Amino acid sequence: MAFTVNLKTSMVKNSLYIQVLNMKRHYTIFLLFALLTLLIVACATSPTGRRQLMLVSEDSAIAASKQAYVEMLKPYAQKGKIDNNPGLRDRIYRITGRLIAQAIKMRPETKGWDWSIKIIDDPETVNAWAMAGGKMAVYSGLVDKLKPTDDELAQVLGHEIAHALAKHSAEKMSVAMASSIGVVAVGVAADRKGLALTGAALAAALAVQKPNSRAAESEADRIGIELAAKAGYDPRAAVTLWQKMAKVGGKGPPEFLSTHPAPENREKKLAALVPTMMPYYEQKGERPSYKL
């Protein structure tokens, strides 16, 4: 009798177990299917015709970046380390203002963006980044260590603006979310680096700390040199900028090179673009500027 009961119990347990297994399998298949659909639906095309993964719409990337931007600048702002050198601030604002005016001509809907650039007083860090919606930062170390001319600085800033124009931030956020789906989404990522952010805003903050793909780098180089030339900055400086970047000393390569890995033949490709860009650079007349 006891045996029969046990058998029955174990049969019940077994069938329950099989049901759970089936449910798990169905759930997994469902998840895979949902992810696949998402990936297919979520493809977009970049300005140079490259396919991009877009799980995050540009609008939500912009909203998330707005929040992430404030949070990332906060520790520096609390120590008075934002825009605290008037000479450097005026120089960066002047160059960036001219570049943004050209960016708006290239993608008119970005006129509505709340464009912003902040200079972080950190003489050891050679870096600059841009988030969706034109939220940018440049570290004073980039200027201290590279000693760039205005033309070279315009290439760095043009390159950053190009990342935002070409939706690379939304693309990187999408990759971050797809590779840790459910983790970043619920905001329990171990990788949050002390940031009081969750979900998409956390993905936006992490995205600027992750390397771009080499394809995205080529695009940003191509768009950046054009923005700079149209804003009146010498396209030949794109080549010398990257030469300076490769030579900069210190412990290991500059931060900028790890988040902006060199596409194959970067300098050669940029040099090949110079003749096409020269007519923009040599155009007569005043260059418009966006008020920052």
Ligand SMILES: [Zn+2]
């Ligand atoms: Zn880049």
